[in-house]
Amino acid sequence: xxxxxxxxxxxxxxxxxxxxxxxxxxxxxxxxxxxxxxxxxxxxxxxxxxxxxxxxxxxxxxxxxxxxxxxxxxxxxxxxxxxxxxxxxxxxxxxxxxxxxxxxxxxxxxxxxxxxxxxxxxxxxxxxxxxxxxxxxxxxxxxxxxxxxxxxxxxxxxxxxxxxxxxxx
Ligand SMILES: [Zn+2]
Numbered sequence: 001x002x003x004x005x006x007x008x009x010x011x012x013x014x015x016x017x018x019x020x021x022x023x024x025x026x027x028x029x030x031x032x033x034x035x036x037x038x039x040x041x042x043x044x045x046x047x048x049x050x051x052x053x054x055x056x057x058x059x060x061x062x063x064x065x066x067x068x069x070x071x072x073x074x075x076x077x078x079x080x081x082x083x084x085x086x087x088x089x090x091x092x093x094x095x096x097x098x099x100x101x102x103x104x105x106x107x108x109x110x111x112x113x114x115x116x117x118x119x120x121x122x123x124x125x126x127x128x129x130x131x132x133x134x135x136x137x138x139x140x141x142x143x144x145x146x147x148x149x150x151x152x153x154x155x156x157x158x159x160x161x162x163x164x165x166x167x168x169x
Contacts, residue, residue, distance in 0.1 A: 006092050012051040014042060016076045020054065020086075023079055026153050028102035043069055054086060080156070084163040093164065096157040101135045101150060109139025119143045 011031040013021035021033040032051060034042060039060045046053045046069055053069060055061055056076030064071045072089045074082040087093070101111055114134040122143045123134070133146035144150055 009090065009092070010049065010051045012042065012046045012049070012053050014053070014055040014057060014060065016056045017054055017074070017082070019079050020074070020082050022105040023083060023153070023156065025103040025105050025108055026100060026150075027096055027157070028099040030103070031108060033108075039063060043067065046071070052090065054082075080159055080163065083160055084167070087160075087164060088167060096161055097154070100153055100157060101144065104137035104140060104142055104144075105149075106142055107137060107140045109137045111135040111137055111144065114143070 007028070009029060011021070011024055011029055013024070013031055013033045015035045015037070018033055018035065021031045024031040032045065032049070034045065037045070039057075042053060042055075042060065043063065045051070053060075053064055053071035054074060055064075055071060056074050058073065061071065061073040063069075072086050074085055076082065101113075103109065104111055112135065114136045116128055116132055116134060119134045119136060120128055122136075122141070123145065127145060131145045131147055133150075135144040135150075136142070137144075
Protein backbone atom coordinates (compact mmCIF):
# COMPACT_ATOMS: atom_id res chain seq x y z
CA UNK A 1 0.00 0.00 0.00
CA UNK A 2 1.35 3.46 -0.90
CA UNK A 3 1.69 6.22 1.66
CA UNK A 4 -1.11 8.13 -0.08
CA UNK A 5 -3.47 5.15 0.18
CA UNK A 6 -2.56 4.74 3.83
CA UNK A 7 -3.36 8.39 4.44
CA UNK A 8 -6.81 7.81 3.00
CA UNK A 9 -7.73 5.00 5.41
CA UNK A 10 -10.37 6.13 7.86
CA UNK A 11 -11.33 4.20 10.96
CA UNK A 12 -14.34 3.83 13.20
CA UNK A 13 -13.50 2.45 16.64
CA UNK A 14 -16.22 0.97 18.82
CA UNK A 15 -16.79 1.52 22.54
CA UNK A 16 -14.05 -0.78 23.88
CA UNK A 17 -11.30 0.77 21.79
CA UNK A 18 -10.98 4.37 22.99
CA UNK A 19 -7.29 4.05 23.72
CA UNK A 20 -6.56 2.51 20.31
CA UNK A 21 -8.59 5.31 18.71
CA UNK A 22 -6.49 8.01 20.41
CA UNK A 23 -3.26 6.32 19.27
CA UNK A 24 -4.49 6.00 15.68
CA UNK A 25 -5.26 9.73 15.71
CA UNK A 26 -1.81 10.69 16.95
CA UNK A 27 -0.43 8.61 14.06
CA UNK A 28 -2.53 10.76 11.76
CA UNK A 29 -5.37 8.38 10.94
CA UNK A 30 -8.82 9.94 10.72
CA UNK A 31 -10.56 7.95 13.46
CA UNK A 32 -14.14 8.25 14.65
CA UNK A 33 -14.70 6.96 18.18
CA UNK A 34 -18.27 6.02 19.04
CA UNK A 35 -18.60 4.98 22.69
CA UNK A 36 -22.40 4.98 22.97
CA UNK A 37 -23.67 3.70 19.65
CA UNK A 38 -25.73 0.71 18.59
CA UNK A 39 -24.31 -1.89 16.20
CA UNK A 40 -26.81 -0.76 13.57
CA UNK A 41 -25.61 2.82 13.85
CA UNK A 42 -21.95 1.72 13.69
CA UNK A 43 -22.62 -0.19 10.46
CA UNK A 44 -24.54 2.74 9.00
CA UNK A 45 -21.90 5.35 9.91
CA UNK A 46 -19.03 3.23 8.60
CA UNK A 47 -20.78 2.62 5.27
CA UNK A 48 -21.79 6.26 4.92
CA UNK A 49 -18.32 7.65 5.70
CA UNK A 50 -16.22 4.86 4.16
CA UNK A 51 -14.59 3.83 7.44
CA UNK A 52 -12.91 0.57 8.44
CA UNK A 53 -14.63 -0.70 11.60
CA UNK A 54 -12.43 -1.74 14.52
CA UNK A 55 -14.17 -3.85 17.12
CA UNK A 56 -13.55 -6.43 19.83
CA UNK A 57 -17.18 -7.59 19.59
CA UNK A 58 -17.44 -10.95 17.82
CA UNK A 59 -21.19 -10.63 17.18
CA UNK A 60 -20.75 -7.26 15.53
CA UNK A 61 -17.84 -8.62 13.49
CA UNK A 62 -20.01 -11.50 12.23
CA UNK A 63 -22.64 -9.01 11.07
CA UNK A 64 -19.93 -6.94 9.37
CA UNK A 65 -18.67 -9.99 7.48
CA UNK A 66 -22.20 -10.88 6.38
CA UNK A 67 -22.75 -7.37 5.02
CA UNK A 68 -19.29 -7.15 3.49
CA UNK A 69 -18.39 -4.15 5.66
CA UNK A 70 -14.62 -3.67 5.92
CA UNK A 71 -13.28 -4.15 9.44
CA UNK A 72 -10.81 -5.78 11.76
CA UNK A 73 -11.62 -7.87 14.84
CA UNK A 74 -9.21 -7.19 17.67
CA UNK A 75 -8.67 -8.64 21.10
CA UNK A 76 -9.18 -5.40 23.04
CA UNK A 77 -6.69 -6.20 25.80
CA UNK A 78 -3.42 -4.67 24.55
CA UNK A 79 -3.09 -1.57 22.37
CA UNK A 80 0.23 -2.83 21.04
CA UNK A 81 -1.21 -6.23 20.02
CA UNK A 82 -4.35 -4.67 18.61
CA UNK A 83 -2.57 -2.06 16.51
CA UNK A 84 0.04 -4.53 15.23
CA UNK A 85 -2.87 -6.76 14.18
CA UNK A 86 -4.78 -3.90 12.51
CA UNK A 87 -1.74 -2.66 10.56
CA UNK A 88 -0.85 -6.20 9.45
CA UNK A 89 -4.39 -6.96 8.31
CA UNK A 90 -4.59 -3.76 6.29
CA UNK A 91 -1.02 -3.83 5.01
CA UNK A 92 -0.09 -0.50 6.61
CA UNK A 93 3.66 -0.22 6.70
CA UNK A 94 4.68 3.43 6.30
CA UNK A 95 7.07 4.88 8.83
CA UNK A 96 4.96 5.57 11.88
CA UNK A 97 7.36 8.17 13.23
CA UNK A 98 6.72 10.52 10.34
CA UNK A 99 3.03 10.44 11.25
CA UNK A 100 3.32 11.38 14.90
CA UNK A 101 1.84 14.73 15.81
CA UNK A 102 -0.57 15.07 12.92
CA UNK A 103 -3.97 14.64 14.59
CA UNK A 104 -5.51 15.56 17.96
CA UNK A 105 -6.06 12.58 20.27
CA UNK A 106 -9.03 14.31 21.91
CA UNK A 107 -11.13 15.43 18.98
CA UNK A 108 -9.55 14.03 15.76
CA UNK A 109 -8.74 17.57 14.52
CA UNK A 110 -5.59 18.38 12.53
CA UNK A 111 -2.46 19.48 14.45
CA UNK A 112 -0.18 22.27 13.23
CA UNK A 113 3.33 22.96 14.46
CA UNK A 114 3.68 26.10 16.61
CA UNK A 115 6.53 28.24 17.87
CA UNK A 116 6.91 28.43 21.68
CA UNK A 117 5.84 32.08 21.75
CA UNK A 118 2.60 31.21 19.97
CA UNK A 119 1.47 28.77 22.67
CA UNK A 120 3.08 30.53 25.64
CA UNK A 121 -0.21 31.45 27.26
CA UNK A 122 -1.57 27.90 26.97
CA UNK A 123 1.15 25.74 28.57
CA UNK A 124 2.80 25.79 32.01
CA UNK A 125 5.91 28.00 32.21
CA UNK A 126 8.08 24.99 33.18
CA UNK A 127 7.02 23.17 30.00
CA UNK A 128 7.66 26.25 27.89
CA UNK A 129 11.15 26.60 29.35
CA UNK A 130 12.10 22.99 28.69
CA UNK A 131 10.63 22.24 25.26
CA UNK A 132 10.64 23.81 21.84
CA UNK A 133 8.56 21.46 19.71
CA UNK A 134 4.88 22.37 20.03
CA UNK A 135 1.73 21.42 18.10
CA UNK A 136 -1.78 22.77 18.45
CA UNK A 137 -5.15 21.32 17.42
CA UNK A 138 -6.89 23.50 14.85
CA UNK A 139 -10.29 22.44 16.24
CA UNK A 140 -10.18 22.25 20.07
CA UNK A 141 -6.91 24.27 20.48
CA UNK A 142 -5.31 21.62 22.72
CA UNK A 143 -1.49 21.99 22.81
CA UNK A 144 0.95 19.07 22.52
CA UNK A 145 4.68 19.10 23.04
CA UNK A 146 7.66 16.82 22.56
CA UNK A 147 8.47 14.89 25.65
CA UNK A 148 5.32 14.32 27.73
CA UNK A 149 2.56 12.72 25.73
CA UNK A 150 4.34 12.66 22.38
CA UNK A 151 7.40 11.11 24.04
CA UNK A 152 5.29 8.19 25.22
CA UNK A 153 3.77 7.85 21.77
CA UNK A 154 7.25 7.71 20.21
CA UNK A 155 8.18 4.86 22.57
CA UNK A 156 4.95 3.09 21.62
CA UNK A 157 5.68 3.62 17.90
CA UNK A 158 9.12 2.09 18.31
CA UNK A 159 7.62 -1.03 19.93
CA UNK A 160 4.98 -1.25 17.26
CA UNK A 161 7.49 -0.94 14.41
CA UNK A 162 9.65 -3.63 16.03
CA UNK A 163 6.62 -5.87 16.26
CA UNK A 164 5.62 -5.28 12.63
CA UNK A 165 9.09 -5.86 11.23
CA UNK A 166 9.53 -9.00 13.37
CA UNK A 167 6.31 -10.54 12.06
CA UNK A 168 7.35 -9.79 8.47
CA UNK A 169 10.35 -12.10 9.08
ZN1 LIG B 1 -8.54 18.71 19.22
